Amino acid sequence: MHTFLFPSAFKRIAPALLNGLLTLSITAAPLAEGEKAITSKVSSAKVFLSGAQVSRSASSTIPAGPSILVFTGIAQGIDPQSIQVTGKGGYSILSVNHRVNYLSESPKKKEIEDLQVRIKKLEKDWAFEKAMQDVWANEEQLLNKNSSIGGQQNGLTAAQLTAVNDYVRERLKVTKTNWLAQQEKLAALHEEAEKLRQQLAQFQSQAPRPTSEIVVEINSPAEVSATFTLSYFIGNAGWTPAYDLRAKAVGQPIELLMKAQVVNATGEDWNKVDLSLSSGNPTLGGVMPTLNPWTLHRPQILHEIETAARRYKKPMAPAPSMAEKATADQGKYYEEMEATTVVNNTANYRTTTVEFSIDAPFSVPADGIPHMVGVNSHSINATYKHYATPKLDKDAFLYARTTGWEDLNLLSGEANVFFEGTFVGQSYLQLDVPKDTMDISLGRDKGVVVERVKRKSTNDKAAIGGSRTMAIGWDLTVRNTKATSVDLEIRDQYPLSPQSEIEVKLTDKGGAVVNENTGILTWNMTVASKETKKLGFTYTVKHPKDMPVMLE
Numbered sequence: 001m002h003t004f005l006f007p008s009a010f011k012r013i014a015p016a017l018l019n020g021l022l023t024l025s026i027t028a029a030p031l032a033e034g035e036k037a038i039t040s041k042v043s044s045a046k047v048f049l050s051g052a053q054v055s056r057s058a059s060s061t062i063p064a065g066p067s068i069l070v071f072t073g074i075a076q077g078i079d080p081q082s083i084q085v086t087g088k089g090g091y092s093i094l095s096v097n098h099r100v101n102y103l104s105e106s107p108k109k110k111e112i113e114d115l116q117v118r119i120k121k122l123e124k125d126w127a128f129e130k131a132m133q134d135v136w137a138n139e140e141q142l143l144n145k146n147s148s149i150g151g152q153q154n155g156l157t158a159a160q161l162t163a164v165n166d167y168v169r170e171r172l173k174v175t176k177t178n179w180l181a182q183q184e185k186l187a188a189l190h191e192e193a194e195k196l197r198q199q200l201a202q203f204q205s206q207a208p209r210p211t212s213e214i215v216v217e218i219n220s221p222a223e224v225s226a227t228f229t230l231s232y233f234i235g236n237a238g239w240t241p242a243y244d245l246r247a248k249a250v251g252q253p254i255e256l257l258m259k260a261q262v263v264n265a266t267g268e269d270w271n272k273v274d275l276s277l278s279s280g281n282p283t284l285g286g287v288m289p290t291l292n293p294w295t296l297h298r299p300q301i302l303h304e305i306e307t308a309a310r311r312y313k314k315p316m317a318p319a320p321s322m323a324e325k326a327t328a329d330q331g332k333y334y335e336e337m338e339a340t341t342v343v344n345n346t347a348n349y350r351t352t353t354v355e356f357s358i359d360a361p362f363s364v365p366a367d368g369i370p371h372m373v374g375v376n377s378h379s380i381n382a383t384y385k386h387y388a389t390p391k392l393d394k395d396a397f398l399y400a401r402t403t404g405w406e407d408l409n410l411l412s413g414e415a416n417v418f419f420e421g422t423f424v425g426q427s428y429l430q431l432d433v434p435k436d437t438m439d440i441s442l443g444r445d446k447g448v449v450v451e452r453v454k455r456k457s458t459n460d461k462a463a464i465g466g467s468r469t470m471a472i473g474w475d476l477t478v479r480n481t482k483a484t485s486v487d488l489e490i491r492d493q494y495p496l497s498p499q500s501e502i503e504v505k506l507t508d509k510g511g512a513v514v515n516e517n518t519g520i521l522t523w524n525m526t527v528a529s530k531e532t533k534k535l536g537f538t539y540t541v542k543h544p545k546d547m548p549v550m551l552e
Contacts, residue, residue: 035068035215036060040230044274045237045364046355047262049281052237053082054266056230062091062220074212075234075267076100082233085216089226094217102210115200122193126186133182140175143168209267236265239277240370241413243429247400247442249420250384250484254400254440258375258410260356265368272361277375279411280353354409378408382440386488388450390476396448396488400440405431417442447482448527450490455536468545473508473538480527490523494539495551501544508538 040058058071080098087093146168214230244257260277264270356375364371382400398419412431417424417440424443431438455473480486492512496519497504506514512521512535523535543549 035070038069038071038228039073040071040228042268042270042273043229044276045270046276046278047237047239048278048283049240050238050283051233051235051281052264052266053231053233054078054268054270058228058230060226060228062089062218062224062226064220064222066094066217066219069216069218069228071214071216071228071230072101072211073268074214074230074232076210076212077236077266078212078232078234082231083214084231085214085228086231087226087228089220089224090222091218091220091224091226094219096217097215099213099215100210101213112200112203115196115203119193119196119200122189122196126189126193129182129185129189133179133186136175136179136182140172140179143171143175233282234266235283236267236368238263241375241411242372243410243413243415244418245415245427245440246418247382247384247420250398250486253379254382254402256378256380258356258377260373260375261370262364262373263368263370264364264366267366269366270362270364272363275358275362275364275373277356277358278353279355279409354411380404384442384487386445386448386486388448388478388488388490389492390450390452390490391492394450394452395444395446396450398442398445400442401437402440403437405438406436415440419443445482447480448486448488449479449481451477452492453477455538466545467542469540469542470549470551471507471538471540472551474536476523476535478525478527478533478535480529480531483529485526485528485531488523488525488527490525490535492521492537493519494521494537495519495541497541501547502549503542504539505542506537506539508536510535510537512537 038058038060040056042054043057044055046053054075056071056074060069062069078098083096083098085093085096216228220226240261240263242259242261244255244259246255246257248255262275262277358373358375362373380402381404382402384398384400386396386398388396410429410431412429415427415429417427419442424441427441429438453475455475474492476490476492478488478490480488494506495504509521510523512523514521521537525533527533541549541551
């Protein structure tokens with residue numbers, strides 16, 4: 001087994017190469033004498049959240065002695081620093097280098113040239129026909145002008161004037177007819193040229209882009225058959241997690257299907273490769289930031305004032321003041337600190353990643369379009385509960401509470417939610433927060449009806465002295481029309497008063513749990529099938545007569 005990493009000296013210039021600063025220095029001519037072209041095939045791809053680690057496999061017969069193998073047809077955007085070449089056989093890898101080939105020709109070269117010639121001829125014909133149309137337009141303008149002048153001349157008899165008008169009319173018919181005929185020709189030429197341009201654009205889009213070539217210099221004591229594996233990191237790829245959550249019925253587990261939207265815009269197709277997905281992101285870097293010492297010191301202007309005052313009192317050179325000594329010590333301290341920081345930065349702290357392997361070979365074309373692939377599925381135990389806030393919405397909402405997420409190693413992402421075989425809507429699984437319980441909305445449940453009606457009898461106004469007291473009550477009715485019982489939580493509220501002039505009292509909480517800080521009332525109950533329950537609460541508001549208060 002032979003392994004060769006890309007030379008470390010190249011790492012200093014690799015960023016410049018990727019940014020296009022040294023493009024000319026790596027432009028490759030056709031294969032030089034003694035170089036042997038080797039074709040390789042993508043065998044596996046590990047896709048990160050941003051970027052991918054691609055592996056290629058190849059085989060060839062190596063002659064005895066030194067030889068240079070050129071692995072061609074690799075995507076241009078690979079990171080030269082990440083190139084690794086491994087092989088099996090009785091030979092030695094001496095060096096590995098990277099270059100870019102800009103000289104590949106399109107397989108549709110002849111078709112492209114023919115289309116360009118045809119388009120150029122159509123453009124010339126269009127220009128000629130447009131010139132002819134302009135001739136007819138100019139004649140029309142001239143006829144209109146001469147007709148106007150002729151009509152203003154004195155001495156023309158009626159017969160002569162009629163003859164002039166007849167002539168102008170006939171000529172205008174001719175010019176208009178020919179102008180319209182030219183317009184039809186122009187439209188036909190434009191339509192044909194546009195079709196050719198679209199076909200040309202399609203051929204040009206299929207033209208090969210510049211490709212990378214990995215040049216491997218080897219030496220073999222004898223002719224041998226060898227196999228090679230090339231791996232490298234490339235951008236313009238990534239994946240995004242997505243989920244399907246399916247709840248068949250209340251009381252049953254939730255089926256979770258994890259999916260991945262894989263995007264490949266690398267320029268090379270992945271045909272039936274071993275695909276894996278990693279939660280890592282190499283583009284973020286893995287070096288932990290370092291905190292440097294934070295030192296407080298006097299402002300420089302105060303130091304200058306104190307120095308000037310001492311000089312005024314003593315003409316001789318003063319001894320270093322406390323501020324100056326602190327400044328000098330501070331500069332020396334920062335020098336030592338910088339040296340220490342450089343040493344400490346050699347320690348790298350990498351984050352832990354999770355990797356998902358796709359069981360069957362998978363194909364992802366380099367079209368830049370998300371391709372959905374199923375990753376794995378889980379059955380998650382869940383408890384179901386209905387929630388209602390009748391003050392804001394008459395419908396009850398069904399939620400599933402699930403646990404055990406921390407053991408599944410999942411990533412945050414959008415989720416399609418299905419309940420009883422019906423699409424409910426989209427949700428978002430926020431899995432990057434430290435909690436093991438999650439509430440998933442399964443949408444509205446029309447089988448549970450909650451009504452909220454204001455009590456008319458309690459809306460009394462009592463005026464005593466300079467204040468007024470209002471009593472307000474609400475009746476809540478819950479009906480379960482489903483064939484099974486439901487656990488229901490109802491929430492309502494009474495107002496809070498931030499002013500001392502307004503006094504609010506909850507006179508009847510109706511069996512609810514009260515949060516006095518928020519004014520929220522909560523009822524938890526089990527409603528049997530076809531059962532109806534009634535709830536209610538009352539509160540009073542006392543305020544000055546001359547102070548308007550909005551209640552409900």
